[in-house]
Each structure stands twice: as structure tokens, then as C-alpha cells.
Amino acid sequence: MNALEIKNLTKSFPGFTLENLNLVLPSGCIMGLIGENGAGKSTTIKLILDMLHKDSGTVTILGRDNQGDICLTKEDIGVVMDEVGIPECLTAKQVGKVMQHTFRNWDDAAYVQLLEKLSLPENKPFKDFSRGMKMKLGIAVALSHGSRLLLLDEATSGLDPVVRDEVVEMLGEFTRDEGHSILISSHIVSDLEKICDYIAFLHKGKLLLCEEKDRLLAQYGIIHCSAEQVKAIDADAIRHIKENPYGVEALVLREKMPQGMEVSPVSLEELFISMIKEANAR
Amino acid sequence: MKGLLLKDFYMTWKYCKLYLLIAAFSIVMLLTEDGKDMFFIMYPCILCGLIPMTLLAYDERSRWVQYSAALPYTRGQIVSSKYLIGLMAQTAMALVIGLAQAVKTAMYGGFFQAGELLAAPLTALALTCALSSIIFPFVFKLGVEKGRIVFYVMTGVMCGGSVLAADLLSSPSGAQTMMSVFPVFVCCGGLIYALSWYLSIIFYKKREL
Numbered sequence: 001m002n003a004l005e006i007k008n009l010t011k012s013f014p015g016f017t018l019e020n021l022n023l024v025l026p027s028g029c030i031m032g033l034i035g036e037n038g039a040g041k042s043t044t045i046k047l048i049l050d051m052l053h054k055d056s057g058t059v060t061i062l063g064r065d066n067q068g069d070i071c072l073t074k075e076d077i078g079v080v081m082d083e084v085g086i087p088e089c090l091t092a093k094q095v096g097k098v099m100q101h102t103f104r105n106w107d108d109a110a111y112v113q114l115l116e117k118l119s120l121p122e123n124k125p126f127k128d129f130s131r132g133m134k135m136k137l138g139i140a141v142a143l144s145h146g147s148r149l150l151l152l153d154e155a156t157s158g159l160d161p162v163v164r165d166e167v168v169e170m171l172g173e174f175t176r177d178e179g180h181s182i183l184i185s186s187h188i189v190s191d192l193e194k195i196c197d198y199i200a201f202l203h204k205g206k207l208l209l210c211e212e213k214d215r216l217l218a219q220y221g222i223i224h225c226s227a228e229q230v231k232a233i234d235a236d237a238i239r240h241i242k243e244n245p246y247g248v249e250a251l252v253l254r255e256k257m258p259q260g261m262e263v264s265p266v267s268l269e270e271l272f273i274s275m276i277k278e279a280n281a282r
Numbered sequence: 283m284k285g286l287l288l289k290d291f292y293m294t295w296k297y298c299k300l301y302l303l304i305a306a307f308s309i310v311m312l313l314t315e316d317g318k319d320m321f322f323i324m325y326p327c328i329l330c331g332l333i334p335m336t337l338l339a340y341d342e343r344s345r346w347v348q349y350s351a352a353l354p355y356t357r358g359q360i361v362s363s364k365y366l367i368g369l370m371a372q373t374a375m376a377l378v379i380g381l382a383q384a385v386k387t388a389m390y391g392g393f394f395q396a397g398e399l400l401a402a403p404l405t406a407l408a409l410t411c412a413l414s415s416i417i418f419p420f421v422f423k424l425g426v427e428k429g430r431i432v433f434y435v436m437t438g439v440m441c442g443g444s445v446l447a448a449d450l451l452s453s454p455s456g457a458q459t460m461m462s463v464f465p466v467f468v469c470c471g472g473l474i475y476a477l478s479w480y481l482s483i484i485f486y487k488k489r490e491l
Contacts, residue, residue: 051351051491074354085349087289087340089296098292102285102353126344151352 408471
């Protein structure tokens, strides 16, 4: 079963349209939704949760349409948003009590254990937490009610590298269970490169690509050569060219490159930036 | 919905203590004032009616509005929790006022009937419920920032109204009139509150968060 299926999802706002989005997140996988600010990542997550009303298309979460009994579906979804959304005056202990009366499958022992593991104080108000602590509390809540799908909207942005690493590690642990899946949006591509199985690039409300990460990285490469050498390459092989005083750096499709030409591995971040620039240039 | 109510209870205890102090002061004034006491009956109820609005403002600031939409609650439950918190706070205050009035009557050595004691607090409850009823649908449709204008206007109207009512009801004929119309007030207040509740749910379901 797929954890998430989005078909032809469209939503228009004045000045922005999320257009015909199609995504499939297989169960047991992590998908990274990458895009610049304003690309439509948060809009997508809000549409999945029915916080925004779609213009057209369908969203199926864990086999259930999101226009059906969304409350039942939300029992199985853990959500962490950019601004976590927990009231500032509440302590972690109070949050636990509120959630105990919110989720049917709330596991208080697991929650307390996570608070300890993440070194989160039980009796300190949320407003006195650092950003990293706030995010960790959001994740602790999301992981304490038997979630099968995590939706994380910019959950790692603004965190210091140590906390980001901890968070990334926790997400990795979560998906060790084959029934657990994650959709994580971020513009910090390096975080997603570490953990994601699938990558979806969003640009100005359109899906540029959605592909398995390993396949994507195997498909593309970077060459460094002179302008003359580039001219000799099949134009279909070249996805983006960046000229610099020392020559040319080009993003290329490996399979269409002439044999014997050295092609360096490309990072997800380089791939993303090149694709966005190419899309902007069109 | 228990979770929503519990969260609102924690927030009320944290953010609305000042309201309780002001309400306590009003009740003391009610006990000591002779005659024009309608303002001190109305004002604590109005304050209690403001609690949901205060909570909604904090909810928007902390982005709870968005977070709660990601939790297993219907929009109807989210709206209803605020109506229930308001109703519970105002009813509790009306009861306290009724009690304070009984104490006052006893202090001055008079005799009282249950109906007379209930008339003023229940009328206050009905009027403040009507006040909330007008404000809430705007807030749930437009958000606290935009709904605040309606809130200020209505609070002003209500405070002015309570002073006016104090003048009118200080005369024996005014008090008699209140006794005869208060059941109508209470019924109308309840109906308006129910209609407002229903409208707010419709508006909030349509709102994009």
C-alpha cells in the first residue's frame, strides 16, 4: 500500500498556483519535498491535511481519501510544522496530558521516554524552549501516538547542525518499521540527501521531477571542461551550463555522454540548483 | 474534544487570572454598593465572555490554529470548544453573582425569592452570551485580527448598555420590568448563542488555515 497518493492536485491563490501535482510515496519510504521558499511545499502539506481546500485532484492517505473521515486518518499521522504550534504557556507535561485526550493511541510512556531521550524538561513552558527544543517536542508528540505517516514541514530549518543530526537520526529510526513513511519538506537539501529514498522537486507550484534519490544521483553528473568541448557533446545530454573564467561546468545525463569523458558525481543540492536555474531560464 | 478543553483550561488559568481579579473586585463592589449595582453584575460576565476571544488570540499567535487542524479534531469540535469554554465561564460567573446577591440580601436583612435573585445574573448571562454570539462568527470567519474591530465595538456597546441598564433598573418600576422580561432575555440569549455557534462552525469549515 502507498502511504500517500496525490493525483492532479491543484490549488490557486492570487499570484500562485499549485498545478496538477502528482506524487506517490510508497509505504516504508521517506520522500523529500524540495523547493525554494514559495515553491508550494507548505501548500502541498496543508492540502494533504485538508487545511486548505483544493480546487481539484485527489489525496489518498494510507488508503483513505482525505475528504472522508479525515479525523480517523489524522490519528495515524504525525505532523510537525515550521512553527510547531504548541501554545507558549504549556509545559511538556501539560502537552502530554492534552495529547492523551486527543489521540486514541497516545502512548504516555513512550512520550515520557522521548522527553528524557531528547533532554526536554517536563515543567518548563514552551515559550522558554529554544527552537531546537521546540522542534524536538513537536517530533516527540508526533512519534508518541503510533503514527504511520509523518508530515514534516521545514522541520529541520533553523536548527543547529547537532540538533539537525539528532532529528535526522530519529527519522531514520522511525522508518526502520516498513509500515512507517515520511514526507518531509525542506529547502535544506543536504538534510534530505542523508535520509530520503525519494526526491520531489517543486518549483513555482509545478513538480519538476519525482524520482528515487539513488537513481537520480546515478542518472546525472557534473563535467568540468572548456566551452569547445561542451559544443562537441550531444545537446540532449546537457541539462544546465554554468560558465566561469576557467571554463564550463555542466549538469549532464550520464547515459548520453560520450565514452571516456570524466563525469563527476553530482550532489542533490547541485542538481536542485541547476534544475531551478534551467527552469527559470526557460 | 476533551484535549481541546483541557488545553483551553490551562491557557485560561495562565492568561486570564487578571479577569478573575477584576471579577472578584466587581463582586466586592456589588456587595458594598447600594442600589446601582447592574454594572457590577454585568461586568464580570462580560469579562468571562472575553475569555474565548483572548484564547483565540493566543491560539493564532502560537500557530495552534494550524496545529490543531493537523490533529484528529473536526473544525466543529475546535469551534465548539471555544463556545463551551465561554459558556462555562459565564455560567460559573452568573452563579457566583447570584450567590453574591443572596449574601448581599442577607447582609441587609431583607427577604428574597429565588426568581428575584436569578433575574439579574441570568439577564447578564443572556446579554453577554448575545455579545459573544455576535463577535464569534466574525472571528471564526476572519481571524482574531480582523474580528477584533467587531469585538471592540460590541464590548463598548455592552459596557455602555450595562451602565444604562444600571440607571434604568435602579427604580422600582425598572426592577419590576426586568423581572417580567428576564425569561424572554434568557431564551433569546440562548437562541442567539446556538445560532451563532452553528454559523461559526459553517464559517470555520470554509476558512483556509
